Amino acid sequence: MVVDTDATKSLAEPAPRRQAGNRLFRSIAAACAGTLLLLAIGIILELWRNSQLSIRKFGFGFLTSANWNPVQSDFGALSSIYGTIVSTIIALLIAAPMSLVVAIFLVELAPKKLAGFFGTAIELLAAIPSIIYGMWGLFIFAPFMANYIQPWLGKYLGFCPLFQGPPMGIGMLTAGMILALMILPFISSVMRDVLLMVPSVTKESAYGLGATTWEVTKDVSIPSGMRGMVGAVFLGLGRAIGETMAVTFVIGNNHELAASLFASGNTIASTLANEFTEASEPLYLSALIELGLVLFVITALFQIMAHLWLRYTARGNPA
Amino acid sequence: MYRYVFPFLTAALIIAGCGKDSEPVAVKRPGPSITINGAGATFPYPIYALWADRYNQLTGVKINYQSIGSGGGVQQIKAGTVDFGASDAPLTADELEKAGLIQFPMIMGGVVPVINLKEVKHGELMLSPNTLAGIYLGKIKKWNDREIVKENPGLKLPDKHIKVVSRADGSGTTWIFTNYLDKVSKDWHDKVGFGKAVDFPVGVRGKGNEGVSAYVQRLEGSIGYVEYVYAIQGRMSYVKLKNKAGKYVSPSIDSFQTAAANAEWAKAPGFYVVLTDQPGVDSWPITGASYIIVHKKQKDKKTSNAMFGFFKWSYEHGANMAKKLYYVPMPDGVVRLVEAKWKSETACFGTELPKHRGKP
Numbered sequence: 013m014v015v016d017t018d019a020t021k022s023l024a025e026p027a028p029r030r031q032a033g034n035r036l037f038r039s040i041a042a043a044c045a046g047t048l049l050l051l052a053i054g055i056i057l058e059l060w061r062n063s064q065l066s067i068r069k070f071g072f073g074f075l076t077s078a079n080w081n082p083v084q085s086d087f088g089a090l091s092s093i094y095g096t097i098v099s100t101i102i103a104l105l106i107a108a109p110m111s112l113v114v115a116i117f118l119v120e121l122a123p124k125k126l127a128g129f130f131g132t133a134i135e136l137l138a139a140i141p142s143i144i145y146g147m148w149g150l151f152i153f154a155p156f157m158a159n160y161i162q163p164w165l166g167k168y169l170g171f172c173p174l175f176q177g178p179p180m181g182i183g184m185l186t187a188g189m190i191l192a193l194m195i196l197p198f199i200s201s202v203m204r205d206v207l208l209m210v211p212s213v214t215k216e217s218a219y220g221l222g223a224t225t226w227e228v229t230k231d232v233s234i235p236s237g238m239r240g241m242v243g244a245v246f247l248g249l250g251r252a253i254g255e256t257m258a259v260t261f262v263i264g265n266n267h268e269l270a271a272s273l274f275a276s277g278n279t280i281a282s283t284l285a286n287e288f289t290e291a292s293e294p295l296y297l298s299a300l301i302e303l304g305l306v307l308f309v310i311t312a313l314f315q316i317m318a319h320l321w322l323r324y325t326a327r328g329n330p331a
Numbered sequence: 332m333y334r335y336v337f338p339f340l341t342a343a344l345i346i347a348g349c350g351k352d353s354e355p356v357a358v359k360r361p362g363p364s365i366t367i368n369g370a371g372a373t374f375p376y377p378i379y380a381l382w383a384d385r386y387n388q389l390t391g392v393k394i395n396y397q398s399i400g401s402g403g404g405v406q407q408i409k410a411g412t413v414d415f416g417a418s419d420a421p422l423t424a425d426e427l428e429k430a431g432l433i434q435f436p437m438i439m440g441g442v443v444p445v446i447n448l449k450e451v452k453h454g455e456l457m458l459s460p461n462t463l464a465g466i467y468l469g470k471i472k473k474w475n476d477r478e479i480v481k482e483n484p485g486l487k488l489p490d491k492h493i494k495v496v497s498r499a500d501g502s503g504t505t506w507i508f509t510n511y512l513d514k515v516s517k518d519w520h521d522k523v524g525f526g527k528a529v530d531f532p533v534g535v536r537g538k539g540n541e542g543v544s545a546y547v548q549r550l551e552g553s554i555g556y557v558e559y560v561y562a563i564q565g566r567m568s569y570v571k572l573k574n575k576a577g578k579y580v581s582p583s584i585d586s587f588q589t590a591a592a593n594a595e596w597a598k599a600p601g602f603y604v605v606l607t608d609q610p611g612v613d614s615w616p617i618t619g620a621s622y623i624i625v626h627k628k629q630k631d632k633k634t635s636n637a638m639f640g641f642f643k644w645s646y647e648h649g650a651n652m653a654k655k656l657y658y659v660p661m662p663d664g665v666v667r668l669v670e671a672k673w674k675s676e677t678a679c680f681g682t683e684l685p686k687h688r689g690k691p
Contacts, residue, residue: 081530082501083523150545158549178492180550182535265499265536276535278499286538289373290501290527292402 056308063302065295074302080267082287087299089306091267095184095277096253096310099263102188102273103252107196108245114196115203116229131204138197146261149190154181154262157189162274177274180264185273187263191255195248202247206240207233239325246318253311256281280307365637366393371404371417374503374558375438375621378658379417382645385652389644392637401503401527408432408624414638416624419503420527424601431627433676435602435669436620437642439659441559441587442508443617445567447547448474450489452568454581457482459573460608460616464516466493466554468523469533474552482573489552495534496546496555501527504540507619508556511607515616556617559587560657576612583615587659590614596665602672618659627676639673646670 066074070087077088114134118127158181169175210233218228234241264276265286278286280303291297369379376398383394399407401418408416409430422434444463446456458466462478465471471478475488498505509525523529535550537543540557544565547555554570559582562569571579580586593611594604606618623642629635646669650660661669 079530082528083526083530150542155549178494180494180535182546182549260499260538261542265538266534267530282499286500287528289400290402290503292405292527 056305059301059305059308063298063305065298066302067298069295070299074299075306078267078269080283082291082293082296085293085295087296089280089303091269092278092280092283092303093306093310094269095263096279096281096307098184098273098277099188099191099259099279100249100252102185103191103195104245104249106189106192107199107248107252110192111196111200111203111244111248112234112241114200115207116233118200118204119207120225120229120233131201134197134200136197137193138201142194142255143257145190145194146258149186149258149262150182153190154186157181157186166274173271174273177270177272179274180276182262182264183272183274183276184263184270187259187277187279188273190258190262191252194255194258195252198251199244199248202244203237203241206237206244209240210236239322242321242325243318246314249314250311253314254281254307256285260285280304280310364391364393365634366395367415367634367638367641368413369394369396369404369415369417369623370399370407370413371396371624372401372419372503372621373398374419374440375417375658378438378649378653378656381652381656382641382649385649386641386644390637390640392641394641400501402501405624408626411626414625414634417621418624419619419621420506421603421605421620421622422601422624424603427601427624432624433601433627433672434622434624435642435672436591436604436661436665437623437645438653439587439591439606439618439620439661440657441582441615441618441659442504442511442556443559443562443582444554444556444570444572445544445547445562445565446554446570447549447551447568448489448491449551450487454569454571455483455486456568457571457573457579460511460515463570463572464512464519467495467497467512467531467533468516468518469495470518491552494550494553495531496543496550496553497531497534497536498528498540498543498556499536499538502539503527503619503621504556504558505529507605507607508617510605510619511617514608559584563657572616574612574614574616575608575610576614578612580613580615584654584657584659586613586615587618588662590616590618591620591659592662592664596668602669620661625677629677635677639677643670 066087070077074087074089075093076090077086078090078094079086079088080091081087114130118131122130158179162175162179162181162185165175166177166179214236215228215232218232223231259279260282263278263282265278265282266276267278267283268275270277283303284300287296288300291300376396379394379396383396387393396417401420404413404416404418405422407413409432417437418434421436422432426432427434444458448456456479458479459482462471462482465478472493474491474493480486480488506525506527509519509523509529512519512523513525514520523532535546537546537555540561543555543557544561544567547553547557547567548565557565557567561567562582569582571581573579589611590606590609593609593614594606596602596604602622604620606620608616609618625638646661646666653660
């Protein structure tokens with residue numbers, strides 16, 4: 013609306029004209045936001061509508077049954093839900109602490125030039141398409157896991173059921189580790205920004221009191237950036253939980269519940285990627301769509317948990 | 332690798348083709364161009380794409396084939412959104428009748444069990460149907476199991492676990508493979524059955540032929556099943572199988588074609604022939620055909636003529652291209668049956684096929 017480049021001139025224009033522009037902008041913005049909301053609602057409705065067949069047939073049992081037998085049209089989501097959650101947990105257990113360390117290194121320890129270089133390299137990792145991670149995982153990382161890491165884990169931690177079974181290099185653990193690599197750049201770059209935002213006055217006063225770098229980081233930077241860092245972890249979680257191609261390549265795609273992390277499993281996203289194209293029977297298709305609905309609900313639950321957590325910490329930490 | 336390598340391969344062949352036949356391309360195309368839309372199975376996509384490109388150069392007819400999967404292909408043709416559908420698994424005669432469709436086999440391929448066992452040379456291991464089913468059922472757990480040793484008296488088989496690899500995604504390959512096991516083993520039939528995706532009792536599952544090949548090549552002591560071309564390209568160790576006639580055969584284009592020729596196409600309503608476990612001393616037992624599905628009543632004469640012209644041309648002139656991509660062309664006898672079927676079932680076939688420019 014405003015044609016003049018000169019700001020003072022445009023401010024001097026009569027008020028109604030500026031108001032009109034304001035209204036127009038507001039309605040455009042509202043329409044954009046509304047579209048997003050409609051889209052989300054539309055997706056839920058459509059998933060709900062198309063999974064009716066499966067919901068009516070299996071009811072609540074869909075969530076508690078680990079059977080997945082397309083020939084007999086008997087479907088249950090338990091192994092997929094389990095795989096989705098376990099692979100995401102593994103990814104977060106690895107990626108969250110690592111990201112924190114990386115962020116601390118970039119902000120507090122590394123020389124400026126080096127920090128810039130590392131920062132760019134990490135952001136570059138985030139730009140790699142997930143299928144590349146998948147292929148790299150299958151051809152290079154899985155053999156490495158099978159030959160070195162899994163035998164080692166089996167030897168020293170084999171008493172724990174999590175690390176039993178033949179080291180095939182393909183399975184839940186490998187999938188979780190690939191996911192960790194994929195979300196690491198996201199989490200660490202957000203964490204870096206959060207740490208950078210800690211006011212230098214606060215840090216300097218801590219240094220002034222004689223605190224070491226480690227003490228400043230532990231007692232000043234991390235607590236004051238806590239909320240942002242939890243947000244970063246949830247960002248990573250959101251990406252890990254729905255990741256499809258990379259996981260499909262290395263998880264083994266088996267519809268069975270196994271305690272061992274060496275065993276192959278599946279996630280909701282990988283099952284959809286594998287089976288959607290050739291699912292021709294209505295019930296099969298409907299069960300797959302219900303899986304999608306379950307994933308949607310799980311993601312929403314995590315989002316709500318994240319919000320609750322942020323609100324809780326905000327109350328505890330009025331700063 | 333399949334999905335990634337084949338498009339390149341196809342593209343390379345197409346480019347090579349363009350170079351040779353630059354003259355016909357330069358000829359001014361008469362009349363408005365016709366576009367035929369098809370959708371379905373991924374397995375025959377590379378050869379359909381190659382044929383389509385060649386046919387386009389010859390006649391100006393554009394064939395637009397989307398490999399969305401067999402299930403999708405069947406749905407699209409039923410809904411009438413495409414001119415032809417393609418499926419790796421045939422529809423039953425009832426299903427065809429109900430929807431007013433006809434189907435015919437267009438191209439074939441073989442499924443080959445491959446192993447990774449360094450103690451055994453390529454093609455040395457021999458398996459009977461029951462042993463193969465036993466392995467996939469998880470009953471036979473080790474390579475030196477009595478059943479396997481009995482069939483391979485000269486071989487020294489190691490005391491190693493058998494790691495079973497199967498397909499994770501729904502696929503025509505799995506349909507053919509499990510259909511075979513279903514036919515030859517009562518146990519398999521009772522416990523698992525057959526389909527594009529089944530609940531395999533044991534093992535890991537790779538995505539796509541490329542996933543299965545990668546897993547088999549990765550895992551020492553493994554067995555998997557892939558399309559023939561993977562066994563060839565990956566230089567994988569295949570298995571000789573005992574066929575219906577009781578002879579151990581190796582997978583090859585010839586043994587696939589023998590299986591197809593020995594099948595009783597003439598007696599099958601709607602060409603519902605499953606090529607697994609066919610008679611004939613040289614027949615490879617796990618062979619399958621990929622089908623084209625069209626409506627009996629065609630809306631537009633011009634389009635349908637161009638479409639049937641494409642199929643006819645592919646049968647007559649596409650065999651060498653198919654073999655280059657390790658597909659198996661349909662035997663002549665079957666082609667004659669299919670063409671007779673077109674004449675008797677579709678109203679408008681054979682009136683005026685598009686004219687070819689240049690050599691076919």
